[in-house]
Amino acid sequence: MLKTIDLFAGAGGITEGFRKAGYVCVCANDIDEEAKHTFTYNHPTVPFVLKDVREVTAAELLAAANCTAAEIDVITGGPPCQGFSLAGQRLSDDPRNTLFREYVRIAADIRPRVLFFENVHGIMNMQNGRVLKAIVTEFEKIGYQCKYNLVNAADYGVPQARPRFVLIGIRGFDKKITFPQPTHGKNEESGQMNLFKRELLPYVTVNDAFSNLPVVNQGEGAEKMKMRNHYDNDFQKKCVGERNPGVIYNHRATRHSKAIQERYAMIPQGCNNSILPPEIRTKKQNAYKLDLSLPGRTVTCNFRTDLIHPVMNRGLTVREAARLQSFDDDYCFFGNLTRKAKWLTQDDQVGNAVPPLLAYAFAKHIKENMIPQFEKEK
Incomplete structure (x- = not known):
């Protein structure tokens, strides 16, 4: 061993x-x-x-x-x-x-x-x-x-x-x-140019990662939830935990103000908030709405404000970020959700991790x- x-x-x-x-x-x-x-x-x-x-x-x-x-x-x-x-x-x-x-x-x-x-x-x-x-x-x-x-x-x-x-x-x-x-990668179209190249699996997308997660709206979710036995792809099957299958942890959504929700709703997938009209734009320009058809952007320690859910007008949950990092669903993160504490938050731990x-x-x-x-x- x-x-x-x-x-x-x-x-x-x-x-x-x-x-x-x-x-x-x-x-x-x-x-x-x-x-x-x-x-x-x-x-x-x-x-x-x-x-x-x-x-x-x-x-x-x-x-x-x-x-x-x-x-x-x-x-x-x-x-x-x-x-x-x-x-x-x-x-x-x-x-x-x-x-x-x-x-x-x-x-x-x-x-x-x-x-x-x-x-x-x-x-x-x-x-x-x-x-x-x-x-x-x-x-x-x-x-x-x-x-x-x-x-x-x-x-x-x-x-x-x-x-x-x-x-x-x-x-x-x-x-x-x-x-x-x-x-994994993007395979070129078939033909002479691809004769001697290895066939790659397609990239795993945000949709591949998120599609079977429980729907969690503003301020909803829990630190521990039951997971329905439904998997849309091989990646989701890989996320089934060995320790406690059928359970997911850390799937709680932040509650945003109405103004923030309206701002997020105006951002198309694959774009950040610099696309917004100047009069409603904030100083933070790097809030990016994930594109369902692509792999996600880099998960940072500030993913609740840096990454916007592609469909819901909110930041990501810890579990969604952990899925993008390829952690199993029963891999549980401990700690606060805010930086008021002395120690690392759940967000820090997920963002700092090696996938x-x-x-x-x-x-x-x-x-x-x-x-x-x-x-x-x-």
């Missing part, structure tokens, strides 16, 4: 994807109490170290996992990268670099076979690419060959056009790193293509 340690685990999107690919997460770490609540409810057998990563040692993680370093196959995670600072061509000692350095420190101490590092797509262009070069250099210093790319979650069956940066590091410099081939289906695609590929390269070392 392949074993992982999940750093900056949050709500557990990476752990969930790797779990479905047959891995066992033996320890997770995050600093947020509500993220821990969500993670441990959905992964009750995984030890969780609730602590600032800067205060965590590799020995502490291994003790919690009841494992030796040699047993760890993959370390996963994506430390916040905002504010990376360079000194010349190298990452400086600026405190804003600290979290990434902790990831490197723990990886250097444990030395897993593979590193799975996920982050925002903008990391590729920070300081004209010098930040990315410095990050790769840090991984190479501790003995990892790296390959990175910008990927789109929609290409792997997630109903969301979410661009993300993914880096795979493999221990040693004598091994081959590849990325999983997309499974489990994206994590699954990489986990499966690593299992089949990266890990076997270590067999000769045993």
Whole structure:
């Protein structure tokens, strides 16, 4: 059984994807109490170290996992990268670099076979690419060959056009790193141009994700609801939970004022509120109404105001956003719905998560293509 340690685990999107690919997460770490609540409810057998990563040692993680370093196959995670600072061509000692350095420190101490590092797509262009070069250099210093790319979650069956940066590091410099081939996309018309291309499944759309969810109007819904046994497509069947099938969580809609509802009603699908007449337009210009026929826009931590339901004149519920992120329906999120609390909200946890289906695609590929390269070392 392949074993992982999940750093900056949050709500557990990476752990969930790797779990479905047959891995066992033996320890997770995050600093947020509500993220821990969500993670441990959905992964009750995984030890969780609730602590600032800067205060965590590799020995502490291994003790919690009841494992030796040699047993760890993959370390996963994506430390916040905002504010990376360079000194010349190298990452400086600026405190804003600290979290990434902790990831490197723990990886250097444990030395897993593979590193799975996920982050925002903008990391590729920070300081004209010098930040990315410095990050790769840090991984190479501790003995990892790296390959990175910008990927789109929609290409792997997630109903969301979410661009993300993914880096795979493999221990040693004598091994081959590849990325999983997309499974979904737009197929060209049949003919000579398509003779040698793989046939892709069509993108999973917002309609594919939403069509069988209970109808929830303004201010309606509940934290726990029964789900009717009706599925319109394969994606919806994949969303049936293994833990508590027939139940969905976190499907509560915000109540909007009449003026907001009227504004939302005037926005066509696939457009944002900049299309509105100037006299009723607000300062916020990025409220986007989802298009039923396309994968959704990127789910942010502000999806209640950034993303408008394609049919109902309201923001999304946590469950709808979780569907766009490819979480199972019985994956329950804990925490407040507003930012008055000290800890992460449900919205933050969903918006920050790595889509489990994206994590699954990489986990499966690593299992089949990266890990076997270590067999000769045993």
